Every structure is written in C-alpha cells, then in structure tokens.
Amino acid sequence: MFDRTLNAAETVSRVFVWVGGSLILGSAILVTIEVFLRKFLNVSLGGADEISGYAFGVATSLGFAYALFERAHIRVDAVYTFFPKTMQRVADLVGLVLLVGFGAVVAYMAWSLVGDTLKNGSRSITPMRTPLAIPQIPWLIGWLFFVATGVLMFIAALANLFTGRGERADQLIGMKTLSEQIEDETV
16 A cells, blocks of 8 residues: 555655765765875865765755665664563654654644745855755755655554554565674675
C-alpha cells in the first residue's frame, strides 16, 4: 500500500545524499586549494570556511532521510535484544516518534528562521555578505523531507503491524539484524 510512496521517497533520499556528499567533497577540495594557495602563494580565496560550513549544514540535513531508510541513526540497544518481539516493535515506534518529533521541532524553528531571513533580506556578517536564504532553504528542505519521510515510515510501519506483516515493519523501522549488517558490509 505504501511501498510505491516509500520507494519514491527512498529514491529522493538517495539523490539528496549524493548531493550532500558532493557538497562535502566540493568543500574539501575548496579548502585544500585554499590551504595550498595560502602556503605557497600567500593568497587567499576568501570564504572557503564560510562556504564549507554552509555545505556541511546542508549536506547533513539532506542525509537524514537516507539514514532513516538505512536504519543508520544512532540507537541505544543494550537491552533491546532481550525484549520480546512485541516490545521491540513498540520501542521502534516510540523511538521513531521521538526522532521525527525532534526533527519536526527543528524543522519548525528552521521554517521560522528562513521566513525571517527572507522577510529581512538577511546576509552573513562576513566579507562575502552571503544572502542567508541561499544555504538556509536547502537546509530547511532536508529537515522537512526528513520529517515527511519519518511520518510516512511511521504510518507504513503501523499499517504493516495492523495487517499482520510485522516482519515488513521490522524492515522499515526495526534495528538491523546481524545478517543485514554483514550483508551491508559485503555490498
């Protein structure tokens, strides 16, 4: 029922994570060039640190949904494996609600921040005078997509649980099994 929508969201998350990775790689190259120019020619491009900071923020938010699909967000699972399966699934649902709830709070605050930035025409207080909407809008898009994806996954997991497909719910939001982790390492 939700599989096509989840597949589409996962595809978008893969595109976002590639964009984010490209931003980080590009900023690493920019900073490397900056270091060499300063060391050997005593000149500076200026703004490499500012640009790389923006790139890191955008890349991070663009990667959140992908990490959700990969079940790669940090979880404390010291006692999780000792729980009965029903309790594990409840813990997975509660964990997802808390994670996405936190994301929703940040997205709400980011929405407000971007709104203020656009209303005031805010710029950075650096020599570049970067219009702050340029890095903030894609950063906000990453947060909003993460929250939307999390809500979609929560609904899909609940639907699977209520229709007797608990294994599918586990594949969506459960902790990765040892065999899944090994398989990920060999791919």
